[in-house]
Amino acid sequence: MGARVITITSGKGGVGKTTATANLAVALANLGKKVVCIDADIGLRNLDVVMGLENRIVYDLVDVVEGRCKLRQAMVKDKRVPDLYLLPAAQTRDKTAVSPQDMVALTSQLRGDYDYILIDSPAGIEWGFRNALAPADEVIIITNPEASAVRDADRIIGLVEAEGRKIPTSLVINRAKPDMIRRGDMLSVNDVLDILSTPLLGVIPDDEQIIVSSNRGNPLTLDNQKTPASEAIRDIARRITGAKVPIGELERKKGGLFRRLARLFRRSKA
Amino acid sequence: MDDSITLKGIKEGLLVTVKPEGRWSDLSGRLVTLIDAQGSFFRGAQVTLSLGPRELRQNELANVRKQLDERGVILKAVLSDSTATLEAARKLELRTALHVTELAEEQSEALELRPPPIDPEEYGSPGVMVKRTLRNGRTIHSEGHVVVLGDVNAGAVIVAGGDIIVWGRLRGIVHAGAGGDESAVVCALHLAPTQLRIAGYITISPDDKQRKPRPEKALVRNGRIEAVAWE
Numbered sequence: 001m002g003a004r005v006i007t008i009t010s011g012k013g014g015v016g017k018t019t020a021t022a023n024l025a026v027a028l029a030n031l032g033k034k035v036v037c038i039d040a041d042i043g044l045r046n047l048d049v050v051m052g053l054e055n056r057i058v059y060d061l062v063d064v065v066e067g068r069c070k071l072r073q074a075m076v077k078d079k080r081v082p083d084l085y086l087l088p089a090a091q092t093r094d095k096t097a098v099s100p101q102d103m104v105a106l107t108s109q110l111r112g113d114y115d116y117i118l119i120d121s122p123a124g125i126e127w128g129f130r131n132a133l134a135p136a137d138e139v140i141i142i143t144n145p146e147a148s149a150v151r152d153a154d155r156i157i158g159l160v161e162a163e164g165r166k167i168p169t170s171l172v173i174n175r176a177k178p179d180m181i182r183r184g185d186m187l188s189v190n191d192v193l194d195i196l197s198t199p200l201l202g203v204i205p206d207d208e209q210i211i212v213s214s215n216r217g218n219p220l221t222l223d224n225q226k227t228p229a230s231e232a233i234r235d236i237a238r239r240i241t242g243a244k245v246p247i248g249e250l251e252r253k254k255g256g257l258f259r260r261l262a263r264l265f266r267r268s269k270a
Numbered sequence: 271m272d273d274s275i276t277l278k279g280i281k282e283g284l285l286v287t288v289k290p291e292g293r294w295s296d297l298s299g300r301l302v303t304l305i306d307a308q309g310s311f312f313r314g315a316q317v318t319l320s321l322g323p324r325e326l327r328q329n330e331l332a333n334v335r336k337q338l339d340e341r342g343v344i345l346k347a348v349l350s351d352s353t354a355t356l357e358a359a360r361k362l363e364l365r366t367a368l369h370v371t372e373l374a375e376e377q378s379e380a381l382e383l384r385p386p387p388i389d390p391e392e393y394g395s396p397g398v399m400v401k402r403t404l405r406n407g408r409t410i411h412s413e414g415h416v417v418v419l420g421d422v423n424a425g426a427v428i429v430a431g432g433d434i435i436v437w438g439r440l441r442g443i444v445h446a447g448a449g450g451d452e453s454a455v456v457c458a459l460h461l462a463p464t465q466l467r468i469a470g471y472i473t474i475s476p477d478d479k480q481r482k483p484r485p486e487k488a489l490v491r492n493g494r495i496e497a498v499a500w501e
């Protein structure tokens with residue numbers, strides 16, 4: 001048993017996989033969990049930057065796979081939280097330097113000692129995505145409330161399903177803008193769920209503080225900062241650990257017919 | 271008068287019944303003469319060939335199809351009591367039992383067509399059933415019908431020789447009757463395809479999001495694709 005390996009992926013680039021991985025890892029560690037995150041985006045690594053651990057990297061994932069160092073030597077400890085480690089990606093190598101089997105072997109070495117292994121997947125559906133998916137026990141799909149991101153998420157969910165391992169998959173909608181949704185200018189949470197029919201793990205609002213914190217290498221979930229995004233991410237972390245955290249106003253989803261009736265009702269009152 | 275070959279108009283087009291007696295080469299020649307004698311009357315017709323117990327090889331069937339083809343007549347289906355003939359017809363991708371039951375009801379006396387044995391292996395039209403949502407990037411190709419128990423999401427594609435039935439929301443691209451069968455239909459609980467084709471016709475969904483989803487059937491009528499309530 002041991003760790004749960006959770007792969008964070010999206011299909012479309014730039015929707016917030018790395019941001020979510022870094023912040024969830026910190027939030028889980030703050031809940032007292034032992035956490036490793038693995039940057040599977042070889043050649044375009046940036047999880048280390050967002051986590052603020054770039055300057056501490058000595059070895060990377062490819063060094064481990066090619067036997068130049070031991071696995072533990074490549075793991076960078078985040079000193080700001082109790083039990084958080086980063087296994088960084090190689091910056092200079094091609095993604096084919098690592099195979100799906102390597103990823104399975106590597107995670108199985110770590111499973112015994114940690115509670116969560118989070119894998120930050122590269123964009124796309126090619127090699128890097130295969131690497132990130134191979135060892136996954138669970139998959140978190142990140143999407144934005146935009147048609148193109150949702151399309152790609154749908155494709156990815158189909159590919160995960162096609163894997164045939166029945167990997168539990170859940171959805172995080174990132175960068176939601178409540179007032180745009182209210183005006184009908186952005187896909188609503190229900191619109192996205194209607195298309196993807198995948199369990200919702202949480203909704204992260206669009207939040208400038210995310211950008212500020214990423215630039216400083218200071219994940220928002222580190223201190224007790226209360227911003228809309230950091231609270232949403234902490235809730236998601238608690239849901240991952242199995243806590244029943246109710247889904248907020250923005251995220252609310254009710255069953256098909258009831259939901260429609262409710263919507264109709266609201267409309268008729270307006 | 272020679273009654274070794276009879277022609278009859280049916281709902282599906284033209285039913286050609288060839289008596290089991292006589293040599294095939296003579297009879298197929300006679301069939302061609304009969305059609306030629308009608309000038310362009312049968313041009314564009316879809317022919318169902320009823321052969322009784324006669325055994326035909328694939329090349330014999332292919333030959334008659336070619337000759338009909340040259341006259342603008344399309345060989346569509348073969349009714350036969352011979353497994354060899356049915357097999358040959360299937361190899362040529364001909365239908366081997368086109369609405370046999372309907373035929374039997376409407377025309378059985380005139381045609382002396384025996385009621386078909388209930389054997390889906392032999393008479394059922396081939397098809398594919400998909401018991402999950404077809405997501406973006408998935409494609410299904412089938413020469414027969416396609417049934418999906420789930421949604422067909424935008425970016426998914428279904429191409430079927432026959433009908434397409436979606437027990438869910440249809441938002442992807444579908445092509446029914448892809449081999450040219452204009453009688454093919456597309457049904458869905460919520461019909462909102464990115465693009466819908468039947469045989470050579472093509473349409474896109476009207477852009478009215480307010481409309482309440484209801485089960486609909488798309489079919490070719492009056493030279494265009496129309497959607498009607500599916501009940």
Ligand SMILES: Nc1ncnc2c1ncn2[C@@H]1O[C@H](COP(=O)(O)OP(=O)(O)OP(=O)(O)O)[C@@H](O)[C@H]1O
Nearest residue numbers: 013014015016017018019123175205206207210211
């Ligand atoms: N909730 C949010 N609010 C505001 N900005 C956000 C939010 N989430 C992510 N961003 C910003 O969006 C950009 C892309 O985020 P990120 O790098 O995490 O995406 P990614 O999916 O990992 O991208 P890639 O596919 O390139 O790996 C970053 O500038 C990030 O700061």
Ligand SMILES: [Mg+2]
Nearest residue numbers: 017018041046
């Ligand atoms: Mg990234």
